[in-house]
Amino acid sequence: MAVFGGANLGSVSFSSHLLNQHSCFLSCPLRLLPSSSSNRTSLLCVVKSFSGSVTAGTDTSSDQSLLRDTSTDAGPPRMSTDWKLAKAYCKSGDTFEGEVEGFNGGGLLIRFHSLVGFLPFPQLTPSRSCKEPQKSIHEIAKTLVGSTLPVKVVQADEENKKLILSEKLALWPKYSQNVNVGDVFTGRVGSVEDYGAFIHLRFDDGLYHLTGLVHVSEVSWDYVQDVRDVLRDGDEVRVIVTNIDKEKSRITLSIKQLEDDPLLETLDKVILKDSSSGSPSLSSNNGDTIEPLPGLETILEELLQEDGIEAVKINRQGFEKRVVSQDLQLWLSNTPPSEGKFVLLARAGRQVQEIHLTTSLDQQGIKKALQRVLERVP
Structure with missing residues (x-):
């Protein structure tokens, strides 16, 4: 192929962008966590670990941590109301301050009214792990117990008792507004x-x-x-x-x-000189001595059909020590045209070929012509 120029969170699945930097949900024995009230206990059941990446839309319900809040003073009506509130937060994207009640092998346990939410370690802001890189994620988690974090509800699944939270997404609007392309x-x-x-x-x-x-x-x-x-x-x-x-x-x-792409310059800059002879490893086209790179001949024939392209000719070729891509790549050199001739560079594997374009078009016109050709050529 020629190249020119260079959360669905219906289940508890995440895209790889969300679940990176740390392994995720690890198995853990049942654990009783004290609540803010002396007569309230939250039962967290964490089941089965899983390995490998998790992709958006993948149903991992059989492997996911299940958060079941059985607070003695929070009956079904109260919990149902809080699930509705959690769903509202998830839909609106609003953030709230949640208290960290504990942690397990995969993340933090954060109080949301009568419910306990789960914040996977990869959903912490990266500043926490980068600030003290010598500490393990569990040592960092221990220091967060009792503190409050700004979090966003990523998933609120009452039926399966899954309340997934993210600090990273909660802080995204604040810091992303200061980032530009x-x-x-x-x-x-x-x-x-x-x-x-x-x-x-x-x-x-x-x-x-x-x-x-x-x-x-x-x-x-x-x-x-x-x-x-x-x-x-x-x-x-x-x-x-x-x-x-x-x-x-x-x-x-x-x-x-x-860094500047070497192929945006001339072939002389791309190909280094041979240390033994002091001359570049270049060969000129004397007649038909240079065999076009696979697929290039068809592209050049199509290019001649474009208005404004008068002639195309492979002028020189060279061989690099490195391999950038096995696919055929085309680059329009940024060197000024000489006598109406622009330079087009083609590369595949180690070979680089220099093509001279005789044309009445400017650089933008040539790029558009090449784009049309590449759309026609399979």
């Missing part, structure tokens, strides 16, 4: 997955309030097969914000876009 942050790697790395963003107050995702394709201009070969938990990195999805409370980041 193009902003550069110093961040700390929170966790590394097969598809990318979650980065905690450090704000001007020195704390890490929000978390974004660097996709594997945005880690480096070099080909990255395993993100763990480049990034590790706790690493400090510089990232740039490339997208903000306010509806889903997600921030997309890039590391490589803080």
